[in-house]
């Protein structure tokens with residue numbers, strides 16, 4: 001065994017290091033180790049590592065072989081291919097490999113992306129399982145090993161290779177029952193344009209061990225085997241991801257539907273998910289300590305874990321949002337972003353009752369620890385900013401709606417406040433290139449957003465119970481000065497409002513969850529979602545509309561109907577005998593005792609999602625050639641097929657001249673046009689009719705008709 005100074009010099013292949021024999025750092029002393037690396041600009045590193053060492057941690061070991069590199073902290077061992085940086089093995093608790101040994105080594109634990117070059121119109125883009133070409137040890141101390149696997153763009157491969165430099169990092173800390181991974185993507189100014197559709201990390205676990213999946217207290221279950229999805233045992237339904245289990249290995253799954261989209265979740269709630277091996281009493285968890293690097297803000301939904309057994313950390317996808325979320329890079333656009341770190345946490349029980357409950361509770365505890373530790377201090381890339389290079393944005397946000405809040409500024413309940421790249425009202429839900437930071441305001445409307453990277457932002461917010469989106473027009477500049485705090489003072493959101501509420505349907509909370517969610521067709525159930533708070537995750541609910549309304553479309557009568565029972569959660573297509581699809585026209589009937597002359601009323605339509613639809617509004621004349629209002633073609637969210645209850649939020653403010661209305665009974669006709677597939681439709685979040693303005697003020701704001 002030979003030893004070398006930390007981080008310097010070459011080492012013979014195959015040498016096994018015990019770091020404790022390399023550097024001695026005495027307990028309770030902070031030692032600063034300076035590492036210099038010089039290569040291409042992308043890899044330039046001036047790293048200051050504060051290494052606090054403890055006498056009782058197991059020595060970290062780094063073993064470098066010809067084609068593999070193994071990190072070991074005495075708790076687990078991570079084996080990566082070199083220089084590709086694919087995780088080929090994870091050894092833990094005497095289990096030789098937690099990853100699926102039946103899979104090829106390049107198909108067990110990896111980063112990938114989907115991209116397209118200019119002029120390529122292929123819908124899906126090209127899939128790239130990112131293989132490094134260069135391997136570098138970035139940090140080797142008693143407390144940390146950090147490895148880098150890089151791949152530089154090769155201009156001779158223009159059009160065939162995504163124009164990005166990619167640096168994949170893997171970090172093992174001492175006394176840490178898991179490992180971290182993050183990556184830095186960089187597009188230089190002079191490089192060609194391209195689109196980025198998707199990027200993520202994927203871990204495929206052993207199917208002979210991991211059978212129980214958990215993602216929240218009430219979303220966890222014993223899962224089918226991947227074999228059950230094969231043509232021999234399963235039957236693909238309306239799309240290949242949804243499979244009816246016809247002849248599963250374990251008979252208990254017979255008759256259930258398996259579909260990975262039933263396990264999607266919003267970024268804000270996507271903190272920990274993974275798998276338990278009940279036999280080995282071992283858990284494998286993906287923990288996301290922050291959503292700062294995720295696309296589309298806190299409400300963007302992504303996949304989590306699913307039958308495989310597979311666990312994903314998705315950084316960017318178009319799911320539940322559509323093409324609008326494809327990240328488009330111009331040919332003159334420098335860009336760099338750090339995705340992660342995310343943590344892969346392993347836990348185990350020596351023995352004990354109810355391993356599932358204990359491992360899940362422990363995983364949640366660890367998740368809380370990681371969230372508390374964010375921003376991490378340890379990542380060595382200078383592109384990941386340490387806590388003291390970041391700032392705080394704080395203030396107070398109140399809401400003022402003269403009709404609802406009695407002409408007072410009041411704190412909202414559940415207000416979400418965030419900073420994201422400057423843009424239009426609501427633009428954060430499409431923002432993917434930069435970083436976003438969100439928090440919930442407290443009961444007084446006060447908020448404090450920590451760990452914000454230096455940069456220029458707008459402040460955005462929305463308040464459950466009120467329509468629209470708040471944006472503060474002034475730009476917020478977080479400077480690189482240590483401890484930079486920006487206090488924005490007290491801000492007041494005045495949601496769109498012109499007249500008093502004459503009636504309303506639903507709750508403005510950006511979802512359709514409060515409306516009528518039908519029972520699934522008994523042929524297509526997922527037992528997890530029977531009698532569940534998220535029953536909308538059942539397969540095939542879109543077909544239930546025609547079952548419930550076979551002859552006539554939905555009619556909602558204000559004052560008589562109850563939106564929880566009488567307002568179907570999605571205005572979907574109706575299948576005809578021909579296997580074609582029809583649109584539908586829903587009616588809202590309401591009575592006006594009197595109608596003010598020579599004025600306007602206002603119809604607020606907040607949509608929770610839309611998929612290739614045009615929504616038209618007519619008043620009192622269903623056959624009017626021209627609708628009073630149309631959205632035009634909107635939406636690509638694909639939320640209906642994916643069992644979501646919301647996608648992108650859209651608010652329409654429709655002006656109704658009083659001549660359109662009559663004293664007595666009126667009807668609003670909502671016609672949804674464009675029908676070629678079962679998955680088209682809209683979900684309403686909330687509908688409201690406002691009377692004429694009480695004053696001459698028109699305080700409408702929001703992105704509107």
Ligand SMILES: *[C@@H]1O[C@H](CO)[C@@H](O)[C@H](O)[C@H]1NC(C)=O
Pocket residue numbers: 054056057175
């Ligand atoms: C190691 O980690 C465990 C669990 O997080 C913790 O209880 C313990 O104090 C740590 N030990 C050392 C020496 O840091």
Ligand SMILES: *[C@@H]1O[C@H](CO)[C@@H](O)[C@H](O)[C@H]1NC(C)=O
Pocket residue numbers: 056
């Ligand atoms: C060091 O760790 C071992 C095993 O976890 C434990 O038994 C021992 O008490 C620890 N020693 C100190 C000084 O913390």
Ligand SMILES: *[C@@H]1O[C@H](CO)[C@@H](O)[C@H](O)[C@H]1NC(C)=O
Pocket residue numbers: 068070079080088089105
């Ligand atoms: C790392 O994985 C390779 C490929 O499976 C294997 O040959 C090698 O023995 C592993 N190394 C260790 C130390 O587990």
Ligand SMILES: *[C@@H]1O[C@H](CO)[C@@H](O)[C@H](O)[C@H]1NC(C)=O
Pocket residue numbers: 116117118119120193194195323326328
């Ligand atoms: C990127 O995607 C947009 C929207 O789908 C498309 O219009 C554009 O042509 C694409 N650009 C490239 C470079 O692929």
Ligand SMILES: *[C@@H]1O[C@H](CO)[C@@H](O)[C@H](O)[C@H]1NC(C)=O
Pocket residue numbers: 038039040133134136150151152
């Ligand atoms: C690999 O890294 C070395 C220095 O660490 C550098 O000289 C070389 O150009 C890199 N090769 C590639 C293909 O990136």
Ligand SMILES: *[C@@H]1O[C@H](CO)[C@@H](O)[C@H](O)[C@H]1NC(C)=O
Pocket residue numbers: 212222278279354355356
């Ligand atoms: C897990 O194993 C325990 C025995 O250790 C058993 O009682 C329990 O039913 C198992 N749970 C599942 C979901 O397989």
Ligand SMILES: *[C@@H]1O[C@H](CO)[C@@H](O)[C@H](O)[C@H]1NC(C)=O
Pocket residue numbers: 413414
């Ligand atoms: C705030 O909202 C939560 C969740 O919607 C609700 O349970 C709670 O009662 C509300 N609190 C107040 C003070 O309205």
Ligand SMILES: *[C@@H]1O[C@H](CO)[C@@H](O)[C@H](O)[C@H]1NC(C)=O
Pocket residue numbers: 531
């Ligand atoms: C549904 O859940 C409620 C409350 O948890 C329970 O009382 C009821 O029995 C359940 N119904 C079915 C059919 O499981």
Ligand SMILES: *[C@@H]1O[C@H](CO)[C@@H](O)[C@H](O)[C@H]1NC(C)=O
Pocket residue numbers: 574575576577582
């Ligand atoms: C579909 O729409 C056509 C044209 O409006 C209509 O004639 C037909 O009856 C509809 N079919 C169903 C099943 O609703």
Ligand SMILES: *[C@@H]1O[C@H](CO)[C@@H](O)[C@H](O)[C@H]1NC(C)=O
Pocket residue numbers: 576577578580
């Ligand atoms: C069935 O399809 C034919 C040809 O496209 C069309 O003429 C006819 O109206 C359709 N019938 C129904 C009930 O939609």
Ligand SMILES: *[C@@H]1O[C@H](CO)[C@@H](O)[C@H](O)[C@H]1NC(C)=O
Pocket residue numbers: 597598599600657658
């Ligand atoms: C009100 O009446 C005036 C004069 O007849 C007309 O110009 C105006 O358009 C009317 N406004 C509305 C909202 O109907």
Ligand SMILES: *[C@@H]1O[C@H](CO)[C@@H](O)[C@H](O)[C@H]1NC(C)=O
Pocket residue numbers: 557589591664665
């Ligand atoms: C108005 O609507 C109500 C409720 O649907 C109905 O009972 C009543 O007959 C209608 N009145 C007229 C004049 O159509």
